[in-house]
Amino acid sequence: xxxxxxxxxxxxxxxxxxxxDDARCYxxxxxxxxxxxxxxxxxxxxxxxxxxxxxxxxxxAVEPALKQWRPDLRLTRLSGTFAEPLLLGEAATxxxxxxxxxxxDVLLRVMVQGPxxxxxLVAEAVxxxx
Amino acid sequence: MxxxxxxxxxxxxxxxxxxxxxxxxxxxxxxxxxxxVWLTTGELGAALRALVPPGKALVHxxxxxxxxxxxxxxxxxxxxxxxxxxTGPDRLVVEADATAPEGGQTLAMRAVLRIVAPQ
Numbered sequence: 183x184x185x186x187x188x189x190x191x192x193x194x195x196x197x198x199x200x201x202x203d204d205a206r207c208y209x210x211x212x213x214x215x216x217x218x219x220x221x222x223x224x225x226x227x228x229x230x231x232x233x234x235x236x237x238x239x240x241x242x243a244v245e246p247a248l249k250q251w252r253p254d255l256r257l258t259r260l261s262g263t264f265a266e267p268l269l270l271g272e273a274a275t276x277x278x279x280x281x282x283x284x285x286x287d288v289l290l291r292v293m294v295q296g297p298x299x300x301x302x303l304v305a306e307a308v309x310x311x312x
Numbered sequence: 313m314x315x316x317x318x319x320x321x322x323x324x325x326x327x328x329x330x331x332x333x334x335x336x337x338x339x340x341x342x343x344x345x346x347x348x349v350w351l352t353t354g355e356l357g358a359a360l361r362a363l364v365p366p367g368k369a370l371v372h373x374x375x376x377x378x379x380x381x382x383x384x385x386x387x388x389x390x391x392x393x394x395x396x397x398x399t400g401p402d403r404l405v406v407e408a409d410a411t412a413p414e415g416g417q418t419l420a421m422r423a424v425l426r427i428v429a430p431q
Contacts, residue, residue: 213352
């Protein structure tokens with residue numbers, strides 16, 4: 183088994199679009215019951231065209247995508263910062279690139295990009311042999 | 313900085329299944345992001361909610377998970393956290409370590425949670 187090389191890129195993976203049922207399902211599963219993520223009227227009142235997707239829902243999309251790319255590798259570290267909100271109904275794309283390749287693991291920069299200029303998630307992930 | 317815990321937590325099978333279903337995870341074991349559930353439920357979740365003023369809510373700004381070993385679904389862990397309360401803007405910075413019963417850190421996680429008024 184060979185690890186990905188520095189500079190190698192994953193395919194682009196579709197993330198979303200998420201609907202209200204998805205938001206409610208994630209809220210129930212995660213325990214994150216902030217009404218902003220499920221209440222369209224509340225989101226509208228503070229200037230969003232639709233409720234923003236839970237940031238952690240975007241981060242949770244990283245592992246399945248990387249597993250689809252390299253099922254022989256295991257995620258051991260995942261960190262990320264949530265930037266531009268992704269709103270319900272908006273599609274996004276997840277992509278990653280190997281920043282550093284070691285003998286046992288690789289470090290990737292992962293981005294989830296929605297329709298706005300800035301990314302919705304900027305993350306780093308470490309994969310190692312499963 | 314406040315210390316919270318340690319508390320006993322479980323890598324709850326039903327919760328893992330629900331989270332996996334909600335996030336499209338089809339792998340074995342718990343999704344890497346699943347332990348975010350520990351921040352919202354149980355004693356740790358209650359301790360964090362107690363730090364949020366009435367009428368306000370928490371929004372994730374950043375999150376990290378560093379695994380020394382995968383979680384075992386159904387297993388019990390101890391989780392201990394420190395919480396720093398920041399102002400301007402108001403945030404909670406939570407650093408939590410989960411250890412297996414036989415000792416040894418399994419997971420370190422860090423969450424930066426913005427305190428917002430959702431309305």
